[in-house]
Amino acid sequence: MPDAPEDQAPQRPIPLRTNGDAGAATPLVATGTSLVPVPAADLEPDPAPDAHDPDVRMGDVDPWGRSERMREIARTVYDPLYRHWFRAEWEGLEHIPSEGGALLVANHAAAIPSDAPVIMHGIEQELERPVYGLAENMLRALPVIGTMWSRVGGVAANPENAYRLLHDDQRLVLVFPEGTKGTGKLYRDRYKLHRFGRGGFVEIAMKSGVPVVPIAVVGAEESMPIVWKSGRLAKLLNIPYFPVTANMLMFGPLGLVAYFPAKFKLRVLPPVHFDVPPDQERYSRSRVMDEADHIREMIQQALYDMLRTRRSVWFG
Amino acid sequence: MRVLVTGLGTFWGSRIAQELEARDDVEVVVGVDTHEPRMPLERTEFVRADSSYSILQRIVHATQVDTILHTHLIVDSTTISGRAMHEINVIGTMNLLAAAGSAGSPVRKIVVKSSTLVYGANFEDPYFFREDGTRTRGARTSIERSLLASEGFVRDFAEDNPHVLVTLLRFSNVLGDHMDTPFVRALRMPVIPEILGFDPRLQFVHEDDVVDALTYGATHDVPGVYNVAGDGVVTWSEVCRMVGKRRVPLPPVLTNFAAEPLRLMRVDLPHEMLALLRYGRGVDNSRFKRAGFRYGHTTAGAVDAFCRSMRLERAVGDSLPEYRYQQDVESFFRHSPAVVRD
Numbered sequence: 001m002p003d004a005p006e007d008q009a010p011q012r013p014i015p016l017r018t019n020g021d022a023g024a025a026t027p028l029v030a031t032g033t034s035l036v037p038v039p040a041a042d043l044e045p046d047p048a049p050d051a052h053d054p055d056v057r058m059g060d061v062d063p064w065g066r067s068e069r070m071r072e073i074a075r076t077v078y079d080p081l082y083r084h085w086f087r088a089e090w091e092g093l094e095h096i097p098s099e100g101g102a103l104l105v106a107n108h109a110a111a112i113p114s115d116a117p118v119i120m121h122g123i124e125q126e127l128e129r130p131v132y133g134l135a136e137n138m139l140r141a142l143p144v145i146g147t148m149w150s151r152v153g154g155v156a157a158n159p160e161n162a163y164r165l166l167h168d169d170q171r172l173v174l175v176f177p178e179g180t181k182g183t184g185k186l187y188r189d190r191y192k193l194h195r196f197g198r199g200g201f202v203e204i205a206m207k208s209g210v211p212v213v214p215i216a217v218v219g220a221e222e223s224m225p226i227v228w229k230s231g232r233l234a235k236l237l238n239i240p241y242f243p244v245t246a247n248m249l250m251f252g253p254l255g256l257v258a259y260f261p262a263k264f265k266l267r268v269l270p271p272v273h274f275d276v277p278p279d280q281e282r283y284s285r286s287r288v289m290d291e292a293d294h295i296r297e298m299i300q301q302a303l304y305d306m307l308r309t310r311r312s313v314w315f316g
Numbered sequence: 317m318r319v320l321v322t323g324l325g326t327f328w329g330s331r332i333a334q335e336l337e338a339r340d341d342v343e344v345v346v347g348v349d350t351h352e353p354r355m356p357l358e359r360t361e362f363v364r365a366d367s368s369y370s371i372l373q374r375i376v377h378a379t380q381v382d383t384i385l386h387t388h389l390i391v392d393s394t395t396i397s398g399r400a401m402h403e404i405n406v407i408g409t410m411n412l413l414a415a416a417g418s419a420g421s422p423v424r425k426i427v428v429k430s431s432t433l434v435y436g437a438n439f440e441d442p443y444f445f446r447e448d449g450t451r452t453r454g455a456r457t458s459i460e461r462s463l464l465a466s467e468g469f470v471r472d473f474a475e476d477n478p479h480v481l482v483t484l485l486r487f488s489n490v491l492g493d494h495m496d497t498p499f500v501r502a503l504r505m506p507v508i509p510e511i512l513g514f515d516p517r518l519q520f521v522h523e524d525d526v527v528d529a530l531t532y533g534a535t536h537d538v539p540g541v542y543n544v545a546g547d548g549v550v551t552w553s554e555v556c557r558m559v560g561k562r563r564v565p566l567p568p569v570l571t572n573f574a575a576e577p578l579r580l581m582r583v584d585l586p587h588e589m590l591a592l593l594r595y596g597r598g599v600d601n602s603r604f605k606r607a608g609f610r611y612g613h614t615t616a617g618a619v620d621a622f623c624r625s626m627r628l629e630r631a632v633g634d635s636l637p638e639y640r641y642q643q644d645v646e647s648f649f650r651h652s653p654a655v656v657r658d
Contacts, residue, residue: 056620059554063598064443065517140439140595143513143568160442160449 064132064165065150071130074152075121082121085261086114086219089316092268093126101166101210102271104131104174105201107193107299108182109220111243114259119174119215120153122266132165134175159204166208167278177201177292184241187225191218191307193300199292202274206288209278211271214295216302219264222313263316267302318344318422319534320381322369322412323388324362325349327494328429331527332385333360336534346379348372349388352641359650362641367400368407373415376423383425383534384416389466391431391487392497393459394584405462406469413473416480425481427533428470429526432488432519432543432599434463437591443517444600447486447541457587474539483533488545488599489592491622492523493629498589503622508556509578509585509593512565515553516596519545522613522621532609542604546615549598558619559626568594 061067082088096102106119120131134157140146155161157175165171176182177196185194205212226243233242247255272295276283310316319336323329324347336342337358345360347353350367353360361379365371376384388408390401409428416423435445440452455461467484474482489499499520502508521529521544529544556563566574571594575585585593605611613621649655 055616056558057548057550057554057616058557059551061517061549061551061554063517063549065551137440143511145513146439147513147515155443156439158440158442160444160446164444 061151064153064155064161066130066132066153066155067151068130070148070151071124071153075124078117078121079125082118082125085259086118086223086264087261087316088118088122088219088264088266090122090126090266090268092270093123095268095270096123096127096129096172096213097211097271098127098129099170101170101208102172103162103166103201103205103208103210103212104172104215105212105295105299106174106176106215106217107191107220107303108176108178109185109190109217110183110224110259111226111241111245111247112224112257113176113183113220114223115217115220116174116176118220118264119217119266123172129172131172131174134162134173136180159200162201162204163208166204166210170210175201177296180240184226184229184243186229187221187227187246190221190225191303193296193303196292196296199288202288202291202295203283206274206276206283207278207280211273212291212295213271214269214299214302216267216269216299216306217264218266218303218306218310219262219313222262223259223264225260262313265306265310265316267306269298269302272298317342317383317535318379318381319346319383319385320376320379321345321347321360321385321387322408323349323386324353324360325351326388327354327496328387328526328530329353330355330357331523332387332530333357335527335531336360336385339535341535344379344381346375346381348375352643354641361650362643362646367403369411369415372411373418376415376418376421380422382422384412384423384427385530385534386412386426386428387530389428389430389463391433391459391463393457393586393588394498395496398458401458402462406465409466409469413469417473417477423480425483425534425537426470426473427483427530428466428485429530430463430467430470430484430486432486432545432597433460433588434467434486435597435599436460437516437588437595437597439595441595441597444598445543446600447543447603459586459588481537481539483538484541485529485533485604486541486543486599487526487529488519488521488543488597490523490526491520491618492526493622493625495523498584498586500622501584502589503555503559503561504626505561505583507562507564508559509575509583510552510556510563510565511571511590511593512568514568514594515551516593517549517551517598518555518592518596519549519598519601519615520618520622521546521611521615522618525611525613525618528612529604529609536608538604538607538609540603540607542607542609543599543601544604544609545599545601546611546613546618547601548615549596550616550619552593552596554616555619558616558623560623566590 060069116133123131132153132155135154137156139149140156165173178194181194225246227246228244230242251258321329321333330353333345333347336345347360348363348365389405436451438453470484571590
């Protein structure tokens, strides 16, 4: 289940101090968490590209575990669903930058989230830029599913991963700050945004020096609504929530995988730029929370606006 | 430069000694180990020590070495008992550093060969560990615990002795013609084990890059911790395809239990390797590059080089000649006035 990275203590990259001559007292990499802080060396600012072997690889799995071949297969399989079942409709796609990193932030819904594939597929089709979707670490521990998820662009929601994707690789990264609280909400709470974590996504965007692009999604809530959940069973199975969905009531066990054909509408809102220098060790808590609240409010208002003009759940 | 090499009898100790012998700026190479070197060495002096290096202080003072290359950290838990490993890794490192830090010690530089095993392998891990990153779970295997303990001594030593340059290199899985590691053994088997449903991202480093990295650390002033791994990552399935062998899946649950009968058949899959076959591990290798080191091989290149050497081996057999160290013969050639030296 997609989740925000802020459920872990933010790990800040520790700046490496440099030392002058070897004889002098050597400054240490000061960190209590480091395995072994020993004196830091004078480092060249930019690593020069290495002399590379000829490319001998047979596969195309990238450093993040994503395979464009697998992605292509997934696109082919998923496209009919995207076009004819959810009939996804976008507005404001021009707000997504065509180059450079950006953190895409969206509201999250459906017991088995239907919004992540729609957003990833849509942006990849329209902009031809890969999107990496951050999701719960736990997925990595699942055999088959974890591997498949990784091959089609899923990355464990870890602040370091997000920073590296956004800052070093300048990628588009999708995150759902509500996490499983968003997908686990009951039908009667639909389109009411939960807390946006602790604002970790804002901090990562600030640190990486990239904008946040908010996306409001209408339709996911009705594609697999939860009518009842069992806290006891969830605890027993050690999962975030144990839902009974309307889909299950209607289709029986098939309802585990069958979505209702709710009409998807997605609105990309203007990017939010933070006027702060990147790569700081930390950012003002209150500023981070303010920005997170502001972005949450932007999405919430956009959702209300879109719902006001929606005539039908199924036809938009 | 006067250099002391620990673990001279091991593959790495001998390789490094050979490398250092060839350099003009290295005056003296002294090697210690419990057993003789198995590779021909020309001017390296071999001293036999017990496994925990208790006589090291005397050697250091007597030879006035200024550089210590600590290559003797055990990183393969399959070939040695836990007790012996503890003795070598923890007590050995402790004695070594005590000798290097004793009053009037001539030592000014220490290079330690450690392993990325210290990061562990877990689903909560970042995809690329940086040198200042932490484990996400505590160490559960004795090999990881002993390496962490040794690194702890190295850290304390660096803090207490700011006049000594300490370089700690963490190597990822090494591939090469002459290696004997759990990964190499797995790849040499007729079929290769995997864990069903997992296809981890892995990194490898070529054995020549390991020797180069250690030499670089000894001959340059690069104090600090550095990850050493070839660029890029490969998945286990791709490694197997490059080697050209089929995979046999182990069950994803009770994996360790299922590996037990294999262990009886001398197919050793230690805990730390099973964790790698499940979650993989990536480390950020850019810091050592920023310190000026250049790799000869990428991760995929190291796998490819390994495949080629394996094909050659299949055709002509193991071409490495057996070498036997004989104390009296060696000392005759090195010290007898009868031998004409230029």
